[in-house]
Amino acid sequence: MKPDDLHDRARAPGPSDEFLHDVVEGLSRAQKTLPCRYFYDARGSELFEEITALPEYYPTRVEAAILRDCAPQIAARTAPGSVLVEFGSGSSTKTELLLSQMRDLAAYVAIDVSSSALEDARKRLRDRCPGLRVDTVVGDFWSAQIAPDLANAPRVGFFPGSTIGNLEPADAQALLQRFASMLGERARLIIGVDVMKPASILIPAYDDAQGVTAAFNLNLLTRGNRELGADFDVGAFRHVAIWNEAKTRIEMRLVSLREQIVHVGGRAFPFAVGETIHTENSHKWPAEIFDRIVERAGWRVAAQWTDPDQLFRVLELRALA
Ligand SMILES: C[S@@+](CC[C@H](N)C(=O)[O-])C[C@H]1O[C@@H](n2cnc3c(N)ncnc32)[C@H](O)[C@@H]1O
Incomplete structure (x- = not known):
């Protein structure tokens, strides 16, 4: 922690x-x-x-629209047998946009402190994504672990909702470092970040x-x-x-x-x-400030998507070798 x-x-x-x-x-x-x-x-x-x-709450609407557009590209770069690991998954509603395109996942792992949100999401995904292994982990994303039998599968992290923005810059960097070590070699992280805009x-x-x-x-x-x-x-x-x-x-x-x-x-x-x-x-960090946090945490921005009004960004990060 x-x-x-x-x-x-x-x-x-x-x-x-x-x-x-x-x-x-x-x-x-x-x-x-x-x-x-x-x-x-x-x-x-x-x-x-x-x-x-x-x-008034633009982030969810805008991020979901971006994800709808970029999900096929994200899925195309995901190796069969990968594990999708979501940090602070809440209702996992946006996750469905990725899951609908990612056909051959070994598992989806949802980590959240809210047991009720995880339980609702698990029940919904059982109906919507039959055959998909869904592991729910009630816990803190600073320390949570995924099941040992998934240890050797390639991992793709997902951290939407600009939850990273809840942290001070030094802690955002530390959390991204933690995700890099948890996701392992050749890790990718799909992250949603809000951007600065008028008050x-x-x-x-x-x-x-x-x-x-x-x-x-x-x-x-x-x-x-x-x-x-x-x-x-x-x-x-x-x-x-x-x-x-x-x-x-x-x-x-x-x-x-x-x-x-x-x-x-x-x-x-x-x-x-x-x-x-x-x-x-x-x-609401300016893009260059957030991208510096990302690099200091051991990631590089491999791809990014935004909306026509540039209200929000979705980034694909890759772990630096
Ligand atoms: C802003 S909401 C985002 C929910 C969802 N990912 C989305 O994009 O709509 C933050 C989520 O992170 C969870 N959360 C907050 N701090 C956490 C922590 N330290 N460890 C695990 N989950 C956490 C909350 O329970 C909540 O579901």
Whole structure:
């Protein structure tokens, strides 16, 4: 596990111990934080799916259109008997665009922290892709492993959704290095990355008119109350999305609407009016900055595709020899 601003955590014996540790540690900081990977309990995964269908949320629509176009080329370069390994697979909806073209896979391995999303995806793929071996791995893509009997098959990684943008640049590089070592020699990685664009497009994408993204962000507090016995007054926090120009990223935060004290894990955390919990970053790196991260992580850009408005990029990376 690689630490970053929002993911700094020690190894702990079990998921809820780890969650408790991370919440207490995050709320103890001068700038309070909660790690974004905890968004995805069953309700959070459902809300994320609703977000992907919102008119303001262009990334899913645009990336899916790009993948629809480039999937035949990606499939043509995939050796029979390969394994497709997806990191943070969620509903695996975009994956179907690749699977429909990749005929002779040894297996599709879906890795996600959300067991409910994996289970739904597994059931759907059983009907849609009969005969395909689907392995679901509930776990953290920083450390998850694939089944040993697939060790010798060529591997193609898939990391859509611009999930890489949730990380600080140094951590994005470290994660891509980890994927290179996990995918092995002659690895390929198909990755979707969002690009910089006016804040007038970005802010509504992360703060929609129907309030679905707000519900998604606030669900983190509900999850803390349910799983950790915390006493967040969910109605006393408000979702905001801010464009951080210097770091070229959208920051999602929860703003305390009043002076209050939150209790969790036997600790008390005071909040001033207007004080925020920083819950997620979504970097929108200029192409040359992201491509430098890729190269430093041991990959080269072998192919890239975009949409007519150049809102999003899908890259095919190849491991440097
Ligand atoms: C932005 S969503 C993208 C979902 C899907 N890949 C897509 O493109 O629509 C991020 C996904 O990554 C998962 N995730 C986040 N952090 C993770 C981690 N550290 N390890 C494994 N999965 C993670 C979440 O549960 C969620 O399904």
